[in-house]
Structures are given as structure tokens and as C-alpha cells.
Amino acid sequence: MNSKLLRKVVLCLPLLFLLAAGASWSQDSQDMLKSYLRNFAIASLEVKVQVVLDAGKSGSKDLGPLYLRAVDYVLENFSYLETDQRFRTLAVAALDLIRTTGFADARYSVWKLFQTDTSREVRESALKALAVIGKGDAEIAQNLTLWLAAQNSVFQTGKVPDVPVILAAVRTLGALGDPVAFPALFAAMNLGYTNDVTSQARESLLAIPGDYRALFNGILRDSSLAEKKLALSMAMESARLVDADKGAVAEFALDVGLHTAAADNQSKTLARELRFLAAKALTGRKWSKATPLAIEHFDAVLLEYERGLADRRFLIEAINLLGDMGSHEAAVRLTQYLILLNSYTEKVREFDSTIVLAVIENLGRLGDKVAFDDLQYVEYLKSYSPEVLAAARRVRAGLKWQ
Numbered sequence: 001m002n003s004k005l006l007r008k009v010v011l012c013l014p015l016l017f018l019l020a021a022g023a024s025w026s027q028d029s030q031d032m033l034k035s036y037l038r039n040f041a042i043a044s045l046e047v048k049v050q051v052v053l054d055a056g057k058s059g060s061k062d063l064g065p066l067y068l069r070a071v072d073y074v075l076e077n078f079s080y081l082e083t084d085q086r087f088r089t090l091a092v093a094a095l096d097l098i099r100t101t102g103f104a105d106a107r108y109s110v111w112k113l114f115q116t117d118t119s120r121e122v123r124e125s126a127l128k129a130l131a132v133i134g135k136g137d138a139e140i141a142q143n144l145t146l147w148l149a150a151q152n153s154v155f156q157t158g159k160v161p162d163v164p165v166i167l168a169a170v171r172t173l174g175a176l177g178d179p180v181a182f183p184a185l186f187a188a189m190n191l192g193y194t195n196d197v198t199s200q201a202r203e204s205l206l207a208i209p210g211d212y213r214a215l216f217n218g219i220l221r222d223s224s225l226a227e228k229k230l231a232l233s234m235a236m237e238s239a240r241l242v243d244a245d246k247g248a249v250a251e252f253a254l255d256v257g258l259h260t261a262a263a264d265n266q267s268k269t270l271a272r273e274l275r276f277l278a279a280k281a282l283t284g285r286k287w288s289k290a291t292p293l294a295i296e297h298f299d300a301v302l303l304e305y306e307r308g309l310a311d312r313r314f315l316i317e318a319i320n321l322l323g324d325m326g327s328h329e330a331a332v333r334l335t336q337y338l339i340l341l342n343s344y345t346e347k348v349r350e351f352d353s354t355i356v357l358a359v360i361e362n363l364g365r366l367g368d369k370v371a372f373d374d375l376q377y378v379e380y381l382k383s384y385s386p387e388v389l390a391a392a393r394r395v396r397a398g399l400k401w402q
Contacts, residue, residue, distance in 0.1 A: 029062040064103025070094035095125035104133040127168040131175035141178035174204025213245040225270035254278035323362025331368030364395035
């Protein structure tokens with residue numbers, strides 16, 4: 001071989017090596033997967049872990065089936081989980097790589113592993129993976145929601161579940177974003193787990209898209225009375241609800257508070273408090289469609305006030321709510337109450353001027369002439385205070401010219 005030819009061969013060798021290496025690096029991903037799966041199948045448990053870890057170092061996004069096979073292998077040998085830590089090491093490695101590659105086909109096996117193994121490390125890794133690969137899967141969201149609801153029930157009995165796993169579950173449900181999780185997340189937010197769980201549950205709750213009016217109404221319909229109160233308060237503070245939706249939620253809450261069967265004194269108290277909150281939330285909204293409920297609430301509060309079960313301020317709030325209704329029916333009911341007050345004052349010569357004034361002022365706000373005669377009758381009862389007499393005269397004068 002002459003010197004020129006030799007020199008050309010020497011110069012081409014590096015290029016040949018590079019081409020050979022390039023051909024190796026560009027090996028078909030399916031062939032790579034088959035190779036890893038073969039090695040995983042014949043390897044011992046300890047080597048299986050190394051195969052999975054080595055596959056992860058490749059950075060390939062096409063090795064999801066290998067990681068799924070590793071999870072399934074752990075499930076097939078679940079009876080050894082408590083006695084051989086290497087199974088959990090394999091599970092965590094596979095779960096983390098399933099999350100990294102976003103291999104959604106593994107989601108049901110991942111969920112099964114979450115249910116099968118109660119160890120914190122495996123469950124947290126499974127939940128982190130599900131937060132990525134479970135999106136859009138209603139079954140996964142439903143299953144995890146049911147699991148969280150069960151943990152909430154356990155917590156309420158006084159037992160303390162694995163709080164870090166609760167936190168991971170709450171975070172995952174927020175990532176999944178399925179409205180089915182709303183009630184369970186709401187409960188987790190208010191049960192008093194830890195500050196971290198409370199904060200994350202609220203964040204996850206607000207991350208869920210959907211009809212917030214319907215979601216809050218669902219809690220008002222289906223949850224405990226204590227949670228109904230919290231739901232109403234949160235709904236009234238929510239930036240996700242427009243004013244009309246808040247009015248509708250408050251109306252529904254008032255309906256629930258009036259018509260929820262309460263068997264014991266504690267439940268009756270909670271139902272009453274829900275009504276008070278709903279009435280206050282409706283006040284100022286001119287929500288006339290709630291007139292029948294407002295009248296029913298007023299009747300209930302009046303009876304409770306007379307029995308010493310409600311403070312005067314709640315009766316006045318109920319009167320103010322009627323004044324906000326802007327309806328003839330509300331004016332009729334307040335006029336009927338004024339007739340009762342006039343009769344009582346005429347016979348007993350005792351009255352609560354704050355209540356009488358509230359009735360008169362709200363009749364003025366309603367501006368309905370149905371109250372004219374009975375406002376005039378107030379002026380005949382000189383046992384009323386000058387302030388009450390003046391208010392009745394002023395409001396009646398306003399009705400006269402309407």
C-alpha cells in the first residue's frame with residue numbers, strides 16, 4: 001500500500017468509528033425496548049433493579065412498557081413486599097420513570113400498586129406518577145376520590161391516617177382536575193389534618209375547573225351540616241362565582257337549612273345557623289325569587305325568638321331580608337306582623353322599639369300600599385315611642401304619594 005493510500009485510510013478511520021457509533025446510537029427504539037425487556041425477564045431481582053435504572057439513564061421516552069413490566073412484576077410478587085425491600089426499590093424506580101416518561105398505559109397498574117402496598121414511599125411515588133399519567137381518566141379520579149373520602153371518614157373517628165400520603169393524594173387530585181373530587185377535597189380542607197394538607201386541599205380545590213355553583217350546591221345538598229355552613233361561606237368569598245351565582249347558592253342554602261331534617265339539638269342548631277348565614281348572604285341582593293323562602297325563614301326565626309332560641313338580631317336580619325325582596329308577598333307578611341305588634345302593644349303596652357322600627361323601615365323600603373292602614377294605626381297608639389310614631393308617619397306619607 002503506498003503512502004498516500006495509507007494516509008487516506010488513517011484519516012478515514014475516525015470518521016468510520018463515528019459512523020459506526022452513530023448507527024449504534026440511532027438503533028431502533030423498539031429494538032432497544034426488546035433488549036431491555038429480555039434482560040429484565042432473565043435477571044435476578046437485584047439485577048432487575050439495575051436494568052430499570054440503566055434504562056432510565058438512557059433518557060428514552062419509549063421505554064414505558066419496561067417500567068410497566070416492572071410494576072406488574074412487583075404486583076405479581078406482592079406477598080414479598082414486607083420481607084424484601086428490593087421489591088419496593090424496584091417499584092419506586094419504575095414509578096418515577098413512568099412519571100418522567102408520561103407512560104399513561106401504566107395508570108391502572110400504578111393504581112393497583114397504590115392499593116396493594118401501604119408503604120409511604122411506594123404510595124407517594126405512585127401518586128406522583130398518577131398526577132401525570134392519570135389526567136383525563138375519570139375512573140382513576142373517581143377511585144382516588146373514594147380513597148380520600150374513606151381516609152376523611154377514618155380521620156373523623158379519631159384515628160390519624162398517613163398524613164404525607166394524604167397530602168400527596170390531595171395534590172394529585174388537584175393535578176387531575178376532575179370535579180368528582182370537589183367534595184372530598186373540601187372535606188379534607190376543613191377536617192384539620194395539618195396546615196399543609198389544609199393549604200394544599202384548598203389549592204387543589206381551586207384548581208378544579210367546572211360549574212362552581214353546581215359544585216357548591218352539591219356540598220350543600222349532600223354533605224354534613226357543618227360542611228354545608230363552610231361551603232356557603234367559601235362560596236360567598238369565591239372569586240370564581242359571579243354575584244348572580246352567589247345569590248343562587250345562598251338561596252339554595254336557605255332552602256337546605258329550612259328543610260333539612262334535624263333529629264337532635266346539635267343538628268337543629270347547625271341547621272338554624274345555616275339559615276342565618278344564608279339569610280345574611282341574601283340580604284342586599286334584591287333576590288325576589290327567594291320570597292317564599294324568606295317568608296318561611298322569618299316565620300321560623302320569629303318562633304325561635306319567642307322561644308328564646310334566637311337572638312333579636314337574627315329576627316331583625318330576617319325582617320331586613322323581607323325588605324330586600326321587593327315583592328308584594330313580603331310586604332303582606334311584614335304588614336301582618338305589624339298588625340300583631342300593634343295588637344300586642346295596645347293590650348300590654350310593651351314593645352321592642354328596635355323590632356318595630358325595623359318592620360316599619362322595611363315596609364317603607366318595599367313601598368307597598370298594603371301597609372298603609374296599619375301604619376296609620378301605629379299613630380293611634382300613643383304608648384309607642386316618639387321615634388316609632390315619627391317613622392310610621394314618614395313611611396305612610398311616602399306610600400300615600402306613590
